[in-house]
Amino acid sequence: MFARLGRWSNLFTRALGAALLLGACGVSALTPAAAQTPAVLRMARNAEPGIFIPWLIDDNTALFTMGNVYDGLLRVTKDGASVEPALATSWDTSADGLTWTFQLRPGVKFSDGTPLTSNDVKVSLDLARGGQRTVWKDNYKAIKEIQTPDPMTVNIILNAPHAPLLSELAMFPAWIMQADMATATEAPGYDDAKNWASKGTGGYYTESFQKGEPVILKRNPYYWKNTPAVDEVDIEYVPDDNTRVLKLQGGEDDIVDFVPFSQIDQLNALPGIKAQDFPIQQTTFVILNVTKPPLDDLNVRQALNYATDKDAIIKSVFFGQAQVMNAPIPLGTYVDKESPGYPYDLARAQALMAASSVPNGFTLPMIVPNNNQDRINTAIILKDEWAKIGINVDIQPLESSAWRAAFHGEGNFMSTPAAWTNDMNDPTEIVNYAMRGGEGSGSFAYWTRYNNPDLSAKITAADLEQDAAKREAEYVDIQRTYLKDAPLVFIANLGATAAWRSNVSGFLIDGLSYYRFEDVTLNR
Amino acid sequence: MGRASYIRKRLILSVFVLFGVTIVIFGMVHFLPGDPATILLGDRATTQNIAALRDQLGLNRSLPEQYWLFVSGLAQGQMGTSLTFHQPVRDMVLSRVPISIGLAVYAMALAAAITLAFGLLAAVNKGRWIDQVIRVGFLFILTTPSFWFGILLILVLSLGLKWFPVAGFGATLQEHVWYLFLPALTLSLQLSAVLIRNLRSQVILTSRSDFVRTARAKGLHERLVLLRHVLRNALLSTVTIFGLQFGFLVGGTLVIETVFAVPGMGQLLFTSITGRDYPVIQAITVVSAILVIIVNLLVDLSYSFLDPRVTYE
Numbered sequence: 135m136f137a138r139l140g141r142w143s144n145l146f147t148r149a150l151g152a153a154l155l156l157g158a159c160g161v162s163a164l165t166p167a168a169a170q171t172p173a174v175l176r177m178a179r180n181a182e183p184g185i186f187i188p189w190l191i192d193d194n195t196a197l198f199t200m201g202n203v204y205d206g207l208l209r210v211t212k213d214g215a216s217v218e219p220a221l222a223t224s225w226d227t228s229a230d231g232l233t234w235t236f237q238l239r240p241g242v243k244f245s246d247g248t249p250l251t252s253n254d255v256k257v258s259l260d261l262a263r264g265g266q267r268t269v270w271k272d273n274y275k276a277i278k279e280i281q282t283p284d285p286m287t288v289n290i291i292l293n294a295p296h297a298p299l300l301s302e303l304a305m306f307p308a309w310i311m312q313a314d315m316a317t318a319t320e321a322p323g324y325d326d327a328k329n330w331a332s333k334g335t336g337g338y339y340t341e342s343f344q345k346g347e348p349v350i351l352k353r354n355p356y357y358w359k360n361t362p363a364v365d366e367v368d369i370e371y372v373p374d375d376n377t378r379v380l381k382l383q384g385g386e387d388d389i390v391d392f393v394p395f396s397q398i399d400q401l402n403a404l405p406g407i408k409a410q411d412f413p414i415q416q417t418t419f420v421i422l423n424v425t426k427p428p429l430d431d432l433n434v435r436q437a438l439n440y441a442t443d444k445d446a447i448i449k450s451v452f453f454g455q456a457q458v459m460n461a462p463i464p465l466g467t468y469v470d471k472e473s474p475g476y477p478y479d480l481a482r483a484q485a486l487m488a489a490s491s492v493p494n495g496f497t498l499p500m501i502v503p504n505n506n507q508d509r510i511n512t513a514i515i516l517k518d519e520w521a522k523i524g525i526n527v528d529i530q531p532l533e534s535s536a537w538r539a540a541f542h543g544e545g546n547f548m549s550t551p552a553a554w555t556n557d558m559n560d561p562t563e564i565v566n567y568a569m570r571g572g573e574g575s576g577s578f579a580y581w582t583r584y585n586n587p588d589l590s591a592k593i594t595a596a597d598l599e600q601d602a603a604k605r606e607a608e609y610v611d612i613q614r615t616y617l618k619d620a621p622l623v624f625i626a627n628l629g630a631t632a633a634w635r636s637n638v639s640g641f642l643i644d645g646l647s648y649y650r651f652e653d654v655t656l657n658r
Numbered sequence: 659m660g661r662a663s664y665i666r667k668r669l670i671l672s673v674f675v676l677f678g679v680t681i682v683i684f685g686m687v688h689f690l691p692g693d694p695a696t697i698l699l700g701d702r703a704t705t706q707n708i709a710a711l712r713d714q715l716g717l718n719r720s721l722p723e724q725y726w727l728f729v730s731g732l733a734q735g736q737m738g739t740s741l742t743f744h745q746p747v748r749d750m751v752l753s754r755v756p757i758s759i760g761l762a763v764y765a766m767a768l769a770a771a772i773t774l775a776f777g778l779l780a781a782v783n784k785g786r787w788i789d790q791v792i793r794v795g796f797l798f799i800l801t802t803p804s805f806w807f808g809i810l811l812i813l814v815l816s817l818g819l820k821w822f823p824v825a826g827f828g829a830t831l832q833e834h835v836w837y838l839f840l841p842a843l844t845l846s847l848q849l850s851a852v853l854i855r856n857l858r859s860q861v862i863l864t865s866r867s868d869f870v871r872t873a874r875a876k877g878l879h880e881r882l883v884l885l886r887h888v889l890r891n892a893l894l895s896t897v898t899i900f901g902l903q904f905g906f907l908v909g910g911t912l913v914i915e916t917v918f919a920v921p922g923m924g925q926l927l928f929t930s931i932t933g934r935d936y937p938v939i940q941a942i943t944v945v946s947a948i949l950v951i952i953v954n955l956l957v958d959l960s961y962s963f964l965d966p967r968v969t970y971e
Contacts, residue, residue, distance in 0.1 A: 178919075181929075182743070182929070184698070184742050184743055184744065185743070185744050190744075192698045192699055192711075193698070193742075269699075269707055269710060269711055272704075272706065272707065344753070345743055345745065345750055345921075345926075346753065346754060346757075346921030346925075346926070347921065370826065370919070371919065371921070372825060372826075372919040373916050373919065373925065373928070373929070374805075374825075374916055374917045374919070376809055376917075377809070377812070377824065377825045377917055377918065377919055380809070380812050380813070380816070380817060380824045380825070381824045381825055381826075381919075383817055383824075384816055384817055384820075384823070384824040386823060386824055386825070386826065505932070532691075533691075533692070534932060535690070535691070535692030535693075535697050535931075535932060535933070535934050536690065536691035536692045538692065538696055538697055539691045539692045539693055539696060540691065542693075542696050542703060542708075567704070575704075576704025576705045576706045576707070577703070577704045577705070578705075
């Protein structure tokens, strides 16, 4: 038919040539790093920030970015275990524990050169605890009033003694904005125009941000801890885990976050790349709805815990980058270091099942977010492990938002794998959220519907206790009770992963998972 | 009916189509399980702060009220404020439209070139090994998930040969062309896989027609037979599929823009669906529907250029 069409292969060549030409037209003039300057650190991260106003922040991306822009009166130490001076150099409390006096650090300036005064602190904290828009006022309800006797002194008056105050002041909603800017955030329409400009006392500031473009952190020349070594940090949004790692390998980025656990060892084997799992206060576990039979039976809940081979999950799901979760709170302040946990003990689990309301086993529906491979894999392993005690896990993958709605809503679920990350170094947040039950709790003991009034009373008492040693003992007691009652299946303590090229040094994800750029140096 | 009145009629119909789209998309996003306030607050959500945030986001209004605000805003060119990013949705979406259209057009241009090249090559070599290789090769591409194929291209062309950047968008037009080549190629190869099969069979079929035999009988050069008679007639159905595939491209960019970190509508839609950012999902759907309507109209109009016998009724 087309016997004489040999030369028509020319058309093939031309068409294909046109396709390649389209892409190649820019190649000769460009290289991946063409537009970069030596003092710019390039980072790729897995999400974009939502808002930059401290007491409106509700996403981790904004939080970890603005941690480099704003300071509080105090800040959390690098290991996340305690607090240290930041904008306040010293503090004191009255004998009745109701008045706290903070002395501000002399010579601190915002990134526009204006000096920090006690008025900036008062305006910011008043908005965080009582502004029209704050979403964190519950965290500061212990504060009755803030006074500013002089420009360098702040008095915080409490309604009642409140032990976690210092930790709460080191939390992100209590970061200090310049007073005029803070006041302006209350105006209608502020978000649209100005939200992305930030003015803090931290190592960096932002001028603007357009979604879809990198977040540009610029060096604050007035930073009280001395100016950071890196002039600018460009943080671009690369949602795909594999692409981020490939961009690092290709030299297009200097640091990437959320490196899949499976790739840590692989990356460390490559020349010029370092990958690390930083210890942070994060746990992963299975939530059990204790109001749903047979999960209302303590024997069943404890049997599930004993039948869980945590080491197997850590090895298979987290590629060894995790530790067994023995205590019911993350590895931070007042964690019960001697907590026995639930060691893997199949015989004991079988005995507990035999003594339970369902000695012949049962089917346990488990909802799983379909975009989280670690949790899907955890569920698959649990299905295999719990089959040994007669429990048939019915894995039900749900789209991530539908999954969250399912266990936060009416409580029509039986079990789900989940995780928790501490926002503050004090255990008050986690115990109030995960262990206090009942209608008033807000979270129904991390949606387990567990409700132990005695335990709730102990949690309230621990918040009021001023003596550190006594308070620690109270928290250990709280953790032991909760561990025994087992509303969760405790699995592992997790870290936060990142990888960087060898020209970067000093990068740190601290104990509360903030990304700290202040000590980073860069060699090009 | 003349072309002008045909276009007028189609545009009027489009208004009704768009109205239908607004109802469907509003219904879909609001009846999906999952609540933006709960998602935004994540692990820190409590019943109290969920309620406060729902109130702040206007989610406690009745559904008809929310729908009316959506449609009346749309009629005035307003699309509300993003629940997640606290920015005007119109600016967020419209700034990404050129990027996604650019990527789609880029992919279509590459697809057209690839389809013409490989489709004709397969047809003229019907039954020979080269035909078999092309058919099996593109069948493989068609059945491969685009995100996997994209990463394969990155590994070979970016990390291996260092011809193209891994991902991103660049700052200048020249950089955009360079950065978008791999995502456009990924999309275009999958699109071509469908088109090549069609073009190949149409060329073979058309070449058996009487008018082609007549053209040959009158001594026309084989090259002109193919170009003027075979290809032009064979292209008609390929162009139809090409136009219909624009919808595929709009959907395909969702995954590809995520893999290649291209800040287009697809990537924004991906983030917005996960976060149940209703105003953004609604706006992107409406904008995408408008684009698909326009492209389909253009495809229909192109028939009369390819085949003068086509009239509009």
